[in-house]
Amino acid sequence: AQAWVLTQHFHGFPTDSDFELRVEQLPEPRDGEVLLEAVFLSVDPYMRPFSRVRMKEGEVMIGTQVAKVIQSNSPALPVGRHVVGRCGWRTHTVCDATDLIPIMEDWPEEVSLSLALGAVGMPGLTALYGLEEVLGLQAGETLLVNAAAGAVGSVVGQIAKIKGCRVVGSAGSDAKVAFLRELGFDRTLNYKTVASLDQALREAAPDGYDCYFENVGGPFSSVALQQMKDFGRIAVCGGISLYNDTTPQTGPYPHLTMIFKQLKMEGFMQSRWEHKHPESLKRLMAWVKEGKLQCREHITEGFANMPAAFIGMLQGENIGKAIIKV
Numbered sequence: 097a098q099a100w101v102l103t104q105h106f107h108g109f110p111t112d113s114d115f116e117l118r119v120e121q122l123p124e125p126r127d128g129e130v131l132l133e134a135v136f137l138s139v140d141p142y143m144r145p146f147s148r149v150r151m152k153e154g155e156v157m158i159g160t161q162v163a164k165v166i167q168s169n170s171p172a173l174p175v176g177r178h179v180v181g182r183c184g185w186r187t188h189t190v191c192d193a194t195d196l197i198p199i200m201e202d203w204p205e206e207v208s209l210s211l212a213l214g215a216v217g218m219p220g221l222t223a224l225y226g227l228e229e230v231l232g233l234q235a236g237e238t239l240l241v242n243a244a245a246g247a248v249g250s251v252v253g254q255i256a257k258i259k260g261c262r263v264v265g266s267a268g269s270d271a272k273v274a275f276l277r278e279l280g281f282d283r284t285l286n287y288k289t290v291a292s293l294d295q296a297l298r299e300a301a302p303d304g305y306d307c308y309f310e311n312v313g314g315p316f317s318s319v320a321l322q323q324m325k326d327f328g329r330i331a332v333c334g335g336i337s338l339y340n341d342t343t344p345q346t347g348p349y350p351h352l353t354m355i356f357k358q359l360k361m362e363g364f365m366q367s368r369w370e371h372k373h374p375e376s377l378k379r380l381m382a383w384v385k386e387g388k389l390q391c392r393e394h395i396t397e398g399f400a401n402m403p404a405a406f407i408g409m410l411q412g413e414n415i416g417k418a419i420i421k422v
C-alpha cells in the first residue's frame with residue numbers, strides 16, 4: 097500500500113516538497129472490516145485550509161476516494177462493491193465497513209463512478225444546498241457564480257438554469273469561459289483578462305444580481321457585492337483566492353454596501369444537510385441521466401501524480417472536477 101504524507105504544513109502555495117510518498121504495511125481486516133483498493137481519488141480546495149486545522153505533520157493527506165472492496169469481513173460490503181470513503185491519499189485502506197458510503201445500488205453502468213466525487217458527490221451537494229437551502233433561488237432571478245468552470249461552480253450554474261434563472265459565470269481562462277457557454281450560462285467572463293471586473297459584471301447584468309454564489313473571496317467579492325440588487329442574497333461557499341495567503345485577510349470589505357443594499361450573506365458547509373444526502377444524490381443523478389447536468393472532469397492518471405494534481409487544481413488547471421485515476 098502507498099500513501100502520500102504531509103511532511104510539513106503548507107506555507108503559502110503548496111510545493112512538491114510538502115509531500116512524501118510512503119509505503120504502508122496494512123493489518124489483516126478484522127470482523128466488520130474491509131480492505132479497499134482506490135479507483136478514483138479527489139483533490140479538493142478544502143484540503144489546503146483543513147490540512148492546518150485537522151492534520152499534524154507526518155500524517156497521511158486527508159481526502160475522499162471511490163474504492164473497490166477487495167477483501168471483506170463485513171456482510172454489508174461484499175468483495176467487488178464500490179464505496180466512497182474518507183481514506184486519505186492512500187492506494188489501499190483497511191477500515192470499518194460502517195465508516196463507508198456504498199455507491200448507490202442502481203448507479204448506471206454508463207455513468208463513471210468518479211462522479212461520486214463530483215457532480216453526484218460532495219461538490220454537487222454543495223451546489224444544490226447553496227442554491228436551495230442558503231439562497232432560496234427562485235425562477236427568473238439572476239445569479240452570479242465564480243470559479244464557475246470548477247466542480248461546484250459548473251453544477252451551480254447548470255442547476256440554476258434548470259430552475260429557470262439567468263446565470264452569469266466567471267472563470268480564469270478563455271477555454272473555461274467557452275465551456276460555460278456550452279453549459280448554457282447566459283453571460284460569461286474571464287476575470288483574468290477583463291479590463292474592469294466592475295464594468296464586466298455590470299454589463300452582464302445591468303439590473304444587478306439577486307443571488308451570488310461565492311467561491312473565491314477577496315477583491316472579486318468586494319466588486320461583486322457592489323453589483324447586488326437591494327435585498328440580494330449571498331451564499332459564501334468558499335474563498336479559494338485566500339487559501340494560500342500567509343497573512344490573514346482583514347479587508348477590503350464593502351461594509352456600507354451591505355447596509356445600504358440590505359444584503360443577506362450566509363456562510364455554509366454542505367455537511368449541515370447530511371441527513372438529506374441520499375435523497376439529494378438521487379436528484380443529482382436523475383439530472384445526469386436526463387442530460388441536464390453535464391459533468392466534465394479533469395483526470396490525472398496515476399497515484400504518483402496526486403501532489404501535482406492538487407497543486408494544479410489550486411492553480412486553476414482543471415476544467416470541471418479534478419480527479420486522480422489510479
Ligand code: NDP
Nearest residue numbers: 141246247248267268311333334335336337364365366412
Ligand atoms: P474547483 O474545481 O472550482 O477548482 C478550483 C478553482 O478555483 C480553480 O480551477 C481556479 O479556477 C479557481 N481559483 C484558484 N485560485 C483562484 C484565485 N486566486 N481567484 C479566483 N479563482 C481561483 O474547486 P471546487 O469546485 O471543488 O471548489 C470551489 C469552491 O467551493 C472552493 O472555494 C471550495 O473551498 C468551495 N467548497 C465549499 C464547500 C462547502 O461545503 N462550503 C464544499 C466544496 C467546495 P479559475 O481558473 O477560474 O481561477
